[in-house]
Amino acid sequence: MNNFEFYNPVKICFGKGEIAKLSKLVPKGANVMLTYGGGSIKKNGVYDQVITALKGYNIIEFNGIEANPHYETLMKGVALAKAHKIDFLLAVGGGSVLDGTKFIAAAALWEGSDPWEILSRRSEFHVEKALPIGTVLTLPATGSEMNGNSVVTRWETHDKLAFDSEHVMPVFSILDPEVVFSLPQIQVANGIVDAFAHVMEQYLTYPVNAPIQDRFAESILITLIEEGPKVLANRTDYESAANFMWAATMALNGLIGAGVPQDWATHTIGHELTAFHGIDHGQTLCIILPGIMNLKRETKKEKILQYGERVWKITEGSTNERIDATIKKTVGFFESVGIKTKLADYGVGSDIIVKVVDRFTKRGIKGIGERGDLTIADVAEILELQLK
Ligand code: NZQ
Ligand code: ZN
Numbered sequence: 001m002n003n004f005e006f007y008n009p010v011k012i013c014f015g016k017g018e019i020a021k022l023s024k025l026v027p028k029g030a031n032v033m034l035t036y037g038g039g040s041i042k043k044n045g046v047y048d049q050v051i052t053a054l055k056g057y058n059i060i061e062f063n064g065i066e067a068n069p070h071y072e073t074l075m076k077g078v079a080l081a082k083a084h085k086i087d088f089l090l091a092v093g094g095g096s097v098l099d100g101t102k103f104i105a106a107a108a109l110w111e112g113s114d115p116w117e118i119l120s121r122r123s124e125f126h127v128e129k130a131l132p133i134g135t136v137l138t139l140p141a142t143g144s145e146m147n148g149n150s151v152v153t154r155w156e157t158h159d160k161l162a163f164d165s166e167h168v169m170p171v172f173s174i175l176d177p178e179v180v181f182s183l184p185q186i187q188v189a190n191g192i193v194d195a196f197a198h199v200m201e202q203y204l205t206y207p208v209n210a211p212i213q214d215r216f217a218e219s220i221l222i223t224l225i226e227e228g229p230k231v232l233a234n235r236t237d238y239e240s241a242a243n244f245m246w247a248a249t250m251a252l253n254g255l256i257g258a259g260v261p262q263d264w265a266t267h268t269i270g271h272e273l274t275a276f277h278g279i280d281h282g283q284t285l286c287i288i289l290p291g292i293m294n295l296k297r298e299t300k301k302e303k304i305l306q307y308g309e310r311v312w313k314i315t316e317g318s319t320n321e322r323i324d325a326t327i328k329k330t331v332g333f334f335e336s337v338g339i340k341t342k343l344a345d346y347g348v349g350s351d352i353i354v355k356v357v358d359r360f361t362k363r364g365i366k367g368i369g370e371r372g373d374l375t376i377a378d379v380a381e382i383l384e385l386q387l388k
Helices: 018-025 046-053 071-083 095-107 177-182 185-203 211-233 238-251 265-277 281-295 301-312 319-336 351-362 376-385
Strands: 011-014 031-035 058-062 088-093 133-137 149-154 159-164 172-175
Touching: 011 018, 011 238, 018 046, 018 133, 018 172, 031 071, 031 095, 046 088, 058 071, 071 095, 071 149, 088 095, 095 133, 095 149, 149 265, 159 265, 172 238, 177 238, 185 211, 185 238, 185 265, 185 281, 211 238, 211 301, 265 281, 265 351, 265 376, 281 319, 281 376, 301 319, 351 376
Parallel strands: 011 172, 031 058, 031 088, 088 133, 133 172
Antiparallel strands: 149 159
16 A cells, blocks of 8 residues: 555534534634525525524625536636635535535635636646635535635636635535435436446556555445435435435545545546536546546456456456446446446547547646656547547
8 A cells, every 4th residue: 555644524414404503613703705606596495594504694696607617717716705704615515516616715815916827837837725615515426615725717718626625625515415305316317327426537557455445446436336326316315415416425525535545537537528528527537437447458457357346246257357347337337327338429529539638738738647658649549439
C-alpha cells in the first residue's frame, strides 16, 4: 500500500427529517447566504424545510446556479457575499450548487488579482482560506457533500476546470434520502453512473496490496448495481434511496482512494465532452470509461480481471476474453440504467477528436491516468473507439 494522509472533517447528518437540524448546525448570529439552483428545491419542499429550520436567521438568497456551474454566475455570488458581509454559506442542491458554492467560498476571500486562477493555475496557487460552508444535498452523485473538490465552467471559453482544497470541505452535510423521490429518472441514472465511475477511477488501476480499499470499492460497486435499478423502478422506495445516497457519498470522500493509485482520465476527458457539447457529466463517463478499459487493457489487466471476477463473476476464458466480457458487463449496466455509451448517441461526430486534442496540447498535457502514460494520441484513439 502507498503512504497516505486521510483527513475528512465533514459532519454527516443522514436520514429522514434531518433538515430540521439546521438550526443546531448553522452558527447562531451568522450572516447566511443560501445558495441554490434553478428552483427544484421550491417544488419538492426542500426550500420550505430549510427556511422553516432557519427561522430567525439573517438570510440572503443567491439562486440560479446552473448545472455545470458557470464562473460568470458564481462571480455574481461572490459580489453578493462581499456586499452583505456573509460569514456562512448554505448550499442546497446537487453537485453543481455545492461545487459552485465552494468556488464562491474560496473566491470571496481570494487575495490574488483574478479568481479564475483558482481553477486555471491550481497547481501554482492553492486555496488557503474560504468562507465556511454547510450543505443540504438533493442529488446523490458527485460526493461533493463530503469532499473538497469543485468543478466550474467558464461559459465564455467553454473551459471546465476543477480545484480542490480542504478549506472548502463542508462543515456539515445533511443527507435526507427523501430528496431522491423528486429527481427526474435521468438524474438518478446520472448519479448512479457518476458514483460508479468515481469508484472505478480509484480502483481500476494496478494492485498495490490494498485489500481494504479494494473490497470497500467492490462493495460500493455491487451496492450501486443492486440498489440503483431499485431506485429507478420505485421512486419512493426510501431504503433503496438511502443505500444509493450513502454509496455515492462513500465513492468520493477520500476513503477508498487513500493509499492506492488513482486514474481520473475518464473524468479529465469527460469534462471536455460537457464543455464542448453540454453532455451531462454522468453520461460523459459512460462514453469514456469503456474506451479506456479497452485501450488500457494491458496495463490495467490485473484489476480488470479482479473487478470482472469479484463484481460480475466472470471467471472463464482467456485473459482477453474475460476483459472483453467485463467491459461488456460494464457497458450493459450503464445501458440498463438508461445511459448510452457512444458519442453518436449524443449527436457528436469525429470533430470532437481534433477539439480535445487541440485543447490538451495547448494545456501542455503530456500524460494522464494512474501511470501518466495515457497520451494525447491515446485520448484521440479512445474518442475514435467510442464514436459509434
Ligand atoms: O438546478 P435545480 O433546479 O436544483 O435542478 C437540478 C439540475 O437541473 C436537478 N435537481 C437536483 N436535485 C433535485 C433536482 N431535481 C429534482 N429533485 C431534486 N432533488 O438536477 C439537475 C442536475 O443537477 P446537478 O447539480 O448539475 O447534478 P450533479 O449532482 O450530477 O452535479 C454535476 C456537477 O458536479 C461536478 C460535475 O462536473 C458537474 O459540474 N462534479 C463534482 C465533483 C466533486 N465536487 O467532487 C465530482 C464529479 O466527478 C463531478 O465532476
Ligand atoms: Zn464524476
